[in-house]
Amino acid sequence: MLYSLLLVTVVLVTAAALVTGYIQAQWQTIRHEHGIETLTWQGLRLSARGVHLEHAQLSQRTRAGDHLEVELTGGRLAWKRLLAPWPAQRLTIEQLVVSWTPGTDSLVDDESTSLPNPGQLEAWLRQTPHRMDIASLHLALPCLGETCHEQGSLSWSRPGDSAYPAHLQLSLERGEHQMRLSASADDPGDHLEVLLQLSLDNEPRLHSRHQLDTAGDVLSWQGTLAMGNLPEAPWLLEWLGRWVDFDVSTVPTAPEAMRLGVSWSVELPEERLQQASGELRASLALPAPWPVPGIGLLAGELDLALTGAAGAWTPTGLTGDLLLQPNPNILQALPPELRPSSIRLQASPSPHPSSDQRLSLQMEALARGSSQIELRSDRLLLRALPFSLAFDDANLSLQAPGLLMSPARLDKLEVRARLRGQVDGSKLDLSALPGARLSIAEMAMDSLDLTAQGLQTQLAGLRLVADWQQESWQLQGPAQLSTATLGHPQLQGLSWHWQGQLNAQSTGLDLDGRLGNEAGLGASLLFAQRSAGDTRMELRLDEIFLLAGNPLARSLTAWPATLELNGGRLQAQGQLQLPVNGPLRASGRFSGKGLAGIFDRVEFDGLAAEIDLSVAGERLEAAVTHLEVAQMNPGFSFGPLRFQGRYQAPLEEPAQGRLSWGLARLQVLGGVVTITPGELDLKTWSPAQQLTLRGLDLRELFAAYPAQGLTGTGIIDGQFDLQRSAAGFVIEQGSLAAREPGVLRFDSPQIQALGRTNPAMQFVTEALENFHYQLLTGDIRYDENGLLQLGLRLHGTNPDLERGRPINFNINLEEDIPALLTSLQLSDRVSEIIQRRVQERLGSGAAPVRP
Known part of the structure; x- marks a missing residue:
């Protein structure tokens, strides 16, 4: 007998150890799969009527990086029968504290977003307790750059074993004010009805009714939403200001009088929102500015009707007159001088209907601020969700008293343009039509010591493409620029013109074309500047035939007054590189053939030269590969003169350098004067x-x-x-x-x-x-x-x-x-x-x- 009792004891102890080990192993697996870091509890009591838990804490971190902490105090779960405890009869919690911090990977776009169909919703409701009450609910959730704390209560009920009618009520309190969301769902037999109501300080303010029905794989959803006056707007905006991006102090008046009405009837295949079809109508009236999160303050009226097919929604009606005071954050891509303080949008049906499914509108946009911008069109073609706007002939007018677009400073900028293009939620594509022009009273580029007065630009053929998502833009196409006067320390005050290809973008500016002035000087010019500040320029002068005149003397201030050229031909080219964090680099080549003229009191003829110039950092260098003067006459004739050499000097003192030569030879009066190859310091004139x-x-x-x-x-x-x-x-x-x-x-x-x-x-x-x-x-x-x-x-x-x-x-x-x-x-x-x-x-x- 004793032996049998001992054997049974050993078996029971072994079985208990095995069960305990199995439970522990399974718990470790569950913790690892669900990211549970800690789970502790105190005061757990189990009885035939339910479970009582004095205190419990849970800390969880998901693979996406979300961190969830839950603390429960005074929890009771009551069931009807011990052998069948679920669904429970009632769940009560004295206090529940929930803190959630999202991870960097927690927000992922999901194109398969769907609504639960009535059958799925009913099955879920049947698994909930018949009644649930959370007397004190504390939430710590992320808001604008910080953690916001809210407190309130939550209650839930459904009758007996039936899923309907079900009722939910969430109340949030801040000081003496209260916001309460009530939801109820019922199934009269052939469809599901859902009623939502938002009350502020016990006054109903927002009502929304929904009716859902399933036929095969298609969910039919009909609903309405209405909101009227809002006397609670002052404290409500202050409350919401911690959650959405707008400054309550910028609201000029509390927008108590407002009206919002929305109705829809859609069908969703397999409950997918992205594939919805149906109709939607919305009407909005905002007599006073109302903050729209992420956009700004909006006032005015809007009536909109949409028809959708397989997720593509087309406006069938739109009238509106809206005034927007934009949030400065959405205008950061624009220069400060072009950021409007207000934008007025007016839309009405166009007298020119569209041949496709797009809505044809008359639209006018007026932007006011330090600059004035107007855009008008009699025929805009609109498609929504995904948003798309197209126009064949719109008139743009822009006036800016001043504009800083590095590296240029512009005064009195004016644009008059006819445009064709389209814009959607990701891109803007504009093309300028004939007659488009831009004028600037004065432009200054301080980094290049350059100014231009009376600048005129022809814009026809230019195309602007902007990508909102990439925050990039590009302006490209043929352009013509002219100035009444171009100012630079090295230039005479003349009018200049340029014609070529323009490529301006968020990463820099490129110009490639023909440059000329009223003196007859012509050249090909390539100018490139990157947004980091690096500048590169290449200039190649057209060959100058001096019998027709000397455009260089009329264009350059540094041209010696005592030097006159009246014969021969000249060519020159140069390159300049100006890095923002490095020394100046420049190079050039000058060549002349058959040059004749006068320098000071010396006549010369038959001058031919090839000279290479370079600037690297603080050093100037000139390599004279060939220099010959056939004849010179200061009062008697001599020549030819031949020279080959090199000159190097500091850039700050270009006349105080060192001259070296390999050939220096002059024929004079039948003889030859030569200088032995050597070097001369022009600063000390030695040796x-x-x-x-x-x-x-x-x-x-x-x-x-x-x-x-x-x-x-x-x-x-x-x-x-x-x-x-x-x-x-x-x-x-x-x-x-x-x-x-x-x-x-x-x-x-x-x-x-x-x-x-x-x-x-x-x-x-x-x-x-x-x-x-x-x-x-x-x-x-x-x-x-x-x-x-x-x-x-x-x-x-x-x-x-x-x-x-x-x-x-x-x-x-x-x-x-x-x-x-x-x-x-x-x-x-x-x-x-x-x-x-x-x-x-x-x-x-x-x-x-x-x-």
Whole structure:
């Protein structure tokens, strides 16, 4: 007997352990599947009549990230029979606290959203307690950037074992005010009837009736909603202001007088809302502004009728006159100057009906603020849900006293345009028709130091596409721009015009086309600027034929006043990059062929050049790959000049750089002057440069030198050390020598007359009348004042004098070179332009220009 009792005990203990282990394992599985973090309870008592629970807490976190916390106090669940406890007779809760925080993935679009059909609803109701009461309900739910707390009570009832009639009442209280939602459902036999009523401080304010019926897989839903006066609006708006995005202080008056009426009759296949078909009518009257969450304050009247088929809803009637004060948050994509403070919309049936199912309307939109915007159309084609609006010919008018669109600042902007396009819930697509134009009194781009007055733009052919969801836009198409005056420190005040392709978008601006001005300058221009601030520009000048005039001189302020070009042709191109967080980068190429003209007091002809320019950060560089001047004439002709080299300088001091060269060669008076390849610092003008003269022909020198009666033959070579001081060029050491014997003849009546009166000079004059030299050397000095000192040593004979005995001469000569050049330039050896410039300088008392 004892052994049997012990065996039974062991079996029972083992079974209890197994059951306990199984329950624990199942509980862990349930916790993991439903994200239950904690579940605790106190004071749980079970009896034949029900369950009593003093306190319980639940914390749950779903896979979507939702966090739910529930705290229950004083819960009682009563049932009719212990063996059949559900559905329960009654559930009472003294206090229920619910806190919910949504996760980042909890809101997911679900296109299969459906309504429960009457059969499903009845089955669900039968599983609920016959009566439920929550005496104190506390809710902590997310609202505008914070957690909002609400408190109230909840009650539920249904008779006996039947699902209908069922009644629900939810009351929320704040201070002395109360909001109560009552719902009741009944099944008279062939359909389901639902009545909803919202009461404020025990006064019914909103009524809604619904009738649902199922025939096969189709749910028929008919209903009405009505709301009249709302004296409780002041405290109701303050209450709702914590939940929806509007500022109660902006409501000018409490909108107590209002009317809303909605009726519908729809059919939903398989209860899917997205596939609804039927009819809907709505009427709204708001005598005073009423806040619409997410949109703004709305006032006015609206009557709307819709017909739906398989989820596509088409308006069949629309009349309205609405005034909207938009919420600033929905206008952030617009520049501040274009954000309206009010928008008025008026709509009525159009006299031009549509051939399809879209509603044809006359519509006018007026936006008022710092800018004035008007849009009118006699024929707008409207389709709703999904929303769509199309128009073939609408008139747009925009006037803005000022507008800042980085990097440009605009004053007195005006747009007059006829438009064609369409707009829906995701996109806007507009095209400008012929006659569309834009004008700006003044535009300034401070980053480029650029201004434009009297800007006119032709908009025909431009297309604007905006994507609301992507928050992007693009304005693209052909455009024509012209300005009465374009201002820049480097430009003369002229009118300019541009024609080409415009591509402006939320990420930047691109211009590609032809640029020209009233001076006849033409170029192709590519301009690009990104929204981050980076700017890129490419400019290629049309080839300029200078016989027809010089448009560069008429266009550029930096063009030297003393430089005139009257022949040849020019070409130039350049690129500029201006990153917002980096140094300026620019490059360009200049080329000229057959150029002829005047620079200061020097005529030149046959100038050809190829020069590459670049700017990188704070450095300027110019590479002279080819420079040649066929002939120059400051009073006597010489040339050609050939040069190849490179120049580098700081951008802030462009004239204080370093010049290097590989070739520097000048032909003058039959000889050649060259400079040894080297480098020169223009800031200190060091080191001194050695000039070499080879092959100067005395015949050409005496032909150019204005000394009456002096002629001769011979070839001269020389070397000079050229330096520059603050006052001008200096030659401290220089020498020259005849390459071979030659002849000097000086036949001057004035000198001969001097010799007859001075016996010492008579021998000199007679010797120089036909002097055959075997040696000719000399020393040269040239000072800052332009004084040339030449010390000549001559060894030779005059065959006609004293039987050709040897004669040695030491002659010191001085010549004021600036004065000499001035005398040459007052003669007919140079053009009238140079003669006039010399005369003007002499007349003003200016000193001759030092070479």
